[in-house]
Structures are given as structure tokens and as C-alpha cells.
Amino acid sequence: MALDGKENAVPEQVTVPAVRVRKRRLGAEPLVMVTAYDAPGARIVDRAGVDIVLVGDSLAMVVLGHDDTLAIDTATMAHHVAAVARSRPRALVVGDLPWMSYHVSVDDGIRNAATLIRAGARAVKLEGGRQRVPVVEAIIGAEIPVMGHIGLTPQSLHVMGGFKVQGRQRDAVEALVDDARALAEAGCFALVLEAMPDVVARSVTDAVPVPTIGIGAGPWCDGQVLVLHDLLGLGERGDPRFVRRYANLGAAATVAVTAFAADVRDGRYPSADESYHIIEETVPGPPGS
Numbered sequence: 001m002a003l004d005g006k007e008n009a010v011p012e013q014v015t016v017p018a019v020r021v022r023k024r025r026l027g028a029e030p031l032v033m034v035t036a037y038d039a040p041g042a043r044i045v046d047r048a049g050v051d052i053v054l055v056g057d058s059l060a061m062v063v064l065g066h067d068d069t070l071a072i073d074t075a076t077m078a079h080h081v082a083a084v085a086r087s088r089p090r091a092l093v094v095g096d097l098p099w100m101s102y103h104v105s106v107d108d109g110i111r112n113a114a115t116l117i118r119a120g121a122r123a124v125k126l127e128g129g130r131q132r133v134p135v136v137e138a139i140i141g142a143e144i145p146v147m148g149h150i151g152l153t154p155q156s157l158h159v160m161g162g163f164k165v166q167g168r169q170r171d172a173v174e175a176l177v178d179d180a181r182a183l184a185e186a187g188c189f190a191l192v193l194e195a196m197p198d199v200v201a202r203s204v205t206d207a208v209p210v211p212t213i214g215i216g217a218g219p220w221c222d223g224q225v226l227v228l229h230d231l232l233g234l235g236e237r238g239d240p241r242f243v244r245r246y247a248n249l250g251a252a253a254t255v256a257v258t259a260f261a262a263d264v265r266d267g268r269y270p271s272a273d274e275s276y277h278i279i280e281e282t283v284p285g286p287p288g289s
């Protein structure tokens with residue numbers, strides 16, 4: 001806890017250095033990361049006490065209705081990072097660099113990372129292994145912390161031939177460990193491991209000094225991440241095997257809106273109590289009375 005100017009205890013914000021040391025083998029508690037794309041979503045996950053709020057480019061699929069993440073650009077990501085940051089979460093806000101924002105040149109990568117930081121992120125995430133070392137080093141050189149992301153990298157959808165589990169062959173396992181080491185040496189403060197066999201994620205986790213955060217990567221990572229809409233049951237896409245639904249809010253929301261529609265159609269909404277009245281005038285009865 002820290003003190004504000006009026007000597008009230010305020011929860012300390014989660015920082016990049018605090019995340020960097022969260023290795024379970026050093027006795028740390030597992031990291032919890034959840035996505036959010038707007039202020040209400042960020043408030044929900046922050047009040048739940050997560051460590052990291054990821055404004056993921058999954059936004060493209062989960063909220064904007066695209067089939068993949070390739071449609072989204074830096075300006076759209078910044079718009080949503082700003083909405084999340086306005087809720088002033090205690091959790092560390094990480095903004096996802098979208099496809100083509102760091103692929104053409106290192107300079108592009110720095111400028112686009114800066115756009116997300118100016119929108120309110122305190123770190124950025126990008127996808128890819130060893131081939132990303134120059135851009136990772138350049139962004140960190142501009143004082144912007146970087147989270148890596150290997151395994152199933154949705155921005156490489158067409159190269160991978162679909163959203164497919166990675167690292168199932170022996171040589172792919174070695175490549176993933178090498179990628180993770182290269183990203184950690186380049187300065188990434190944490191690595192997302194997406195959709196790989198549990199034992200592969202364990203080898204990667206053992207191989208690097210920074211925390212790994214798994215999604216479909218088994219129980220031995222240093223933390224876990226889920227997409228908010230998946231864990232709340234708000235998603236329309238078929239749930240992959242790693243998704244655990246903690247609520248069924250999509251169905252509950254449809255029940256609520258159906259009840260509203262029926263109340264309007266049957267004249268039960270709004271009631272007199274839900275209407276404004278002229279002062280001191282008799283409240284009129286419902287239409288037709």
C-alpha cells in the first residue's frame with residue numbers, strides 16, 4: 001500500500017519490475033492476466049484483483065466481429081487501450097501491437113508502441129520468436145517494456161495454416177525454447193505461451209528467467225491468461241479446450257433483454273415510478289385507463 005496526499009492508503013499499481021520477478025520456482029504466486037477492451041471490462045477484472053489487464057488484439061474477433069486478428073490497426077488498439085486506462089486500474093495495462101505495426105521496420109515498431117503508451121498502456125506485447133529480437137531491443141531501447149508471445153501466434157494464422165497447437169514435434173520444441181531464450185535475452189519482461197503441449201511449456205518455463213503466462217499451455221507456466229468474454233460466457237466462437245467458463249453471461253443477458261422487450265410490448269414498462277412527473281400534478285394512469 002502507498003499513501004495518497006491525504007494520507008489514505010491506496011493500492012499500489014502493479015509494475016513491470018514486480019511482474020518480471022514472478023517466477024513460481026522462486027516461490028512467487030502465479031500471475032493472473034485477463035483481457036479487457038473497454039472501461040467497464042477493465043473495472044470488472046481490476047476489482048477481481050488480476051495482476052495484468054491485456055488489451056489484446058483478440059479485440060478484433062471478440063468485440064469487433066472479425067474472423068481473425070489481422071483486420072485491426074494501431075489506431076483502433078489505441079482507442080481501446082485509452083478506454084481501459086481511463087478506468088485507472090491497479091493492474092498493469094499491456095497493449096497488444098497489432099499485425100503490421102512492427103513487421104515492416106523497427107522504427108514503425110517503436111512509433112506504434114509509443115502510440116499505445118501515450119494512450120495509457122504501460123507495456124506492449126508483440127508476437128513472434130527470434131526474428132523479433134531487433135524490434136524488441138529497439139522498443140525497449142525507447143524505454144517501453146515488451147511482453148513476448150510465442151507458440152500459436154494468431155497474427156501468423158496463414159503461415160500456420162489455421163489456429164493450430166504448436167510445438168508437437170521434437171524440433172519445434174527446441175525452436176520454442178530457443179525463441180523464448182532469445183526474447184528473454186533481448187529484454188522481454190514476460191512471455192505469453194499460447195496453445196502448446198504442457199510439457200513443452202514446462203521446458204520453456206524452466207529455460208527462461210522471466211515469467212511465462214500460458215493460454216492453452218498447461219499448468220506449469222508462471223501464470224495464466226484468458227480472454228474475458230470466454231471466461232464470462234459472452235463469446236460466440238466455439239470454446240477451445242483450455243477455456244473454462246466461470247459464468248454464462250451471454251445467456252443471462254439474452255434472458256434480460258427478452259424480458260425488457262416483453263414488458264415494452266405488453267405495456268408493463270415504464271411504470272409510473274420509472275417516469276418523470278410534473279411537480280404537484282396528479283400522476284396520470286397508464287395509457288387507456
Ligand code: KIV
Pocket residue numbers: 035054055056057058059096149192194215225227
Ligand atoms: O489478443 C489476445 O487476447 C492475446 C491473448 C490470447 C494472450 O494475445
